[in-house]
Amino acid sequence: MPRIVVEVMPKPEILDPQGKAIASALPHLGFDAFAGVRQGRRFELTVEGDATDEVLAQARRAAEEMLSNPVIEDVVDVRVEGDA
Amino acid sequence: MPRIVVEVMPKPEILDPQGKAIASALPHLGFDAFAGVRQGRRFELTVEGDATDEVLAQARRAAEEMLSNPVIEDVVDVRVEGDA
Numbered sequence: 001m002p003r004i005v006v007e008v009m010p011k012p013e014i015l016d017p018q019g020k021a022i023a024s025a026l027p028h029l030g031f032d033a034f035a036g037v038r039q040g041r042r043f044e045l046t047v048e049g050d051a052t053d054e055v056l057a058q059a060r061r062a063a064e065e066m067l068s069n070p071v072i073e074d075v076v077d078v079r080v081e082g083d084a
Numbered sequence: 085m086p087r088i089v090v091e092v093m094p095k096p097e098i099l100d101p102q103g104k105a106i107a108s109a110l111p112h113l114g115f116d117a118f119a120g121v122r123q124g125r126r127f128e129l130t131v132e133g134d135a136t137d138e139v140l141a142q143a144r145r146a147a148e149e150m151l152s153n154p155v156i157e158d159v160v161d162v163r164v165e166g167d168a
Contacts, residue, residue, distance in 0.1 A: 001119065007091075007126050022127070022151070031146045033139045035085065036130040042091050043106070046120040055117045062115045067106070 002051040009040035086135040091161040093124035
């Protein structure tokens with residue numbers, strides 16, 4: 001069955017305490033190449049049948065209306081990704 | 085500055101109560117095309133300087149050792165994604 005991947009990130013102007021905590025812990029573990037970390041969410045929606053344009057449009061609406069909080073988050077990607 | 089995206093999902097055999105809750109709520113809101121939902125995490129690591137092979141290798145190690153819990157999660161993608 002095809003899968004639609006939806007990715008949601010905190011808006012750039014929104015504080016991301018989890019990302020900040022990870023960013024400050026990384027150098028202590030020897031990871032020194034990174035200037036910052038942001039943490040968001042990734043959803044996999046399994047599609048019954050084919051991932052038609054209508055299904056993709058429905059996934060886009062679900063991403064905006066249900067999977068993300070539009071006040072503090074951006075939907076950064078909605079894509080079909082092969083078989084589950 | 086370039087950005088490395090790390091994506092982490094619960095292992096297929098691990099129960100995902102948040103994904104299940106979303107999956108059962110979707111039809112009530114008119115989204116009827118989806119057979120299941122899994123919820124994972126997406127990280128954006130901002131790189132100081134260039135995203136060299138060494139930096140990407142460091143991101144892969146950080147993904148396995150710090151950003152994911154290998155007992156219950158899989159790192160499903162680590163990729164460079166343009167400028168922040």
